[in-house]
Amino acid sequence: MIPKAALEFEKRIGKFIPLKENWTPIDKALFTQNIYFKNYQSTAELTFDAIKYSFNHHYENNTLYRRLCGVNKITPDAIKSKEDFNKIPLVPDSFFKDYPEGKGFLNWLDNVYTGSTPMPTFRTETPDHDNVIEEFNKKGVSIMFTSGTSGRFSFIPRDTGSWNRLKYNAMRSVVELMDYNPNDTVILLIPDPRLTNLTIASLFGIAYDLYDPENIHVALEDTKITTSFLRMQRNEAIGIKEKLKAKAMSKLSPMVQKRSDAKIINLLENLEKEGRRANIAGPPFWLNRILEKMIKEGRKVKLPDSQVLTGGGWKAEEDKRAPEEIFREKVENILGITQDRYHDVYAMSECSSIFLSCEGHYKHVPPTVIPIVLNEELNPIGYNEFGRFAFIDPIPESYPGFIITGDRVKLLRKCPVCSREGPVLDVEVSRLPGVEGRGCAAVMAELMQEE
Ligand SMILES: [Zn+2]
Structure with a gap:
């Protein structure tokens, strides 16, 4: 990064750092070092203190989590050193979609939330999910949602402080693993992040903190993706009013999609003409659709200084994914962007860290989270073997971030390609067999109607 860009970045990221006198051990881990992958060990040491603090916080203030600790016969006294971290009871990610419909939903959310929930007043006892998300937003709690192939949503509540930490943490990974220039043009192949709490949009929406909003182009500008919108896509509308609305919107019209793709291709060609660079970010299936269209029409561009960032996983049909x-x-062939400038990110609503790949395509684990790989009996297996991904994330204060996922990964002690410190995830991350497919890319792919 050029010094000017570094200075600009520190200015942009500064607003997420609270006053030092208010720092908890979590803040200390996040904000002490300003280069994570060069100071991996020292930051990881601070993360250990953060984990002890965070475990104690959720144990004391989250009845559900405390009950889980009770079943496992673990109290905060048992967690003294990092050797004890494997005793911390982990929550399966399915926990966040294990909610009752109707009256019980608010109560469930109240139970998931650590500490006293800033509960909004609702006009009815059974507000719909979008109404809940909207009202909590006003109270400073952002509820990210994503959906699995079954159509069930996961809801993750984050207070402002926890959300700011996530942003800060993710921005550090972007700046240290990619070629950052605050003046870059950005193309987001997603619905407008300012109109939705869908996880993929919220996370790619961090672009608004990294770059100038006027240089950011969003592929789907006026589409508001809400839970009821997604539910209607799946023909799960309940009332007559919803059914009528569902009929009117059905899927995203192919016209809208076509127009959007044409706009993006046009933009790419203009960038080439003007010799400008861009960061193109979105789920791979979306970029793939645009590349296919360009191939069909015999179009190509050369954007050697640009970068690509894919994320959100591939389509639900894993067998169809292109390695x-x-x-x-x-991408290299059609856009003229070399492979070392292609990055992929593994991220999920439940985790405050993103796992972003370097120029060598290995996904770097920041020192602010502890990655764990488990075997079928849910025992840790360490490095170099495929297993189920779990993590200890001390960052969120509004829900316990000690979580088992349904994803299959392999952890390596260090990156085989670059010299950044700390472990990496092997290139391919997939869904474990028998576990429900999920991920925002799958949801988005369903939105796009095949012609
Ligand atoms: Zn690397």
Whole structure:
């Protein structure tokens, strides 16, 4: 990064750092070092203190989590050193979609929330999910949602402080693993992040903190993706009013999609003409659709200084996915962006860290989270073996971030390609067999109607 860009970045990221006198051990871990991957060990040491603090906080203030600790016979006294971290009871990610419909939903959310929930007043006892999300937003609690192939949503509540920490943490990974310039043009292949709490949009929406909003182009500008919108896509509308609305919107019209794709291709060609660079970010299936269209029409651009960032996983049909390497070649061939400038990110609503790949395509684990790989009996297996991904994330204060996912990963002690410190995840992350497919890309893919 050029010094000017570094200065600009520190200015942008500064607003997420609270006053030092108010720092908890979590803030200390996050904000002490300003280069994570060069100071991996020292930051990881601070993260250990943060974990002890965070475990105690959720144990004391979250009845559900305390009950889980009770079943496992673990109290905060048992967690003294990092060797004890494998005793911390982990919550399966399915926990966040295990809510009752109707009257019980608010109560469930209240139970998930650590500490006293800033509960809004609702006009009815059974507000719909969008209404809940909207009212909590006003109270400074952002509820990110994502959906699995079954159509069930996961809801993750974050207070402002926890959300700011996530942003800060993610921005550090972007700046240290990609070629950052605050003046870059950005193309987001997602619905407008300012209109939705859908996880993929919220996370890619961090672009608004990294770059100038006037340089950011969003592929789907006027589409508001809400839980009821998604539910209607799946024909799960309940009332007559909803059914009528569902009929009117059905899927995203192919016209809207076509117009959006044409706009993006046009933009890419203009960037080439003007010799400007861009960061193109979104789920791979979306970029793939645009590349396919360009191939069909015999179009190509050369954007050697630009970068690509894919994320959100591939389509629900795992068997149809192009291995990343083949896709990278396609990007290089059609957009003229070399493979070392192609990055992929593994991220999820439940985790405050993002796992972003370096120029060598391994996904770097920041020192602010402890990654764990588990075997079928849910025992840790360490490095170099495929297993189920779990993590200890001390950052959120509004829900316990000690979580088992349904994703299959392999952890390596260090990156085989670059010299950044700390462990990495092997290139391919997939869904474990028998676990419900999920992820925002799958949801988005369903929105796009095949012609
Ligand atoms: Zn690397």
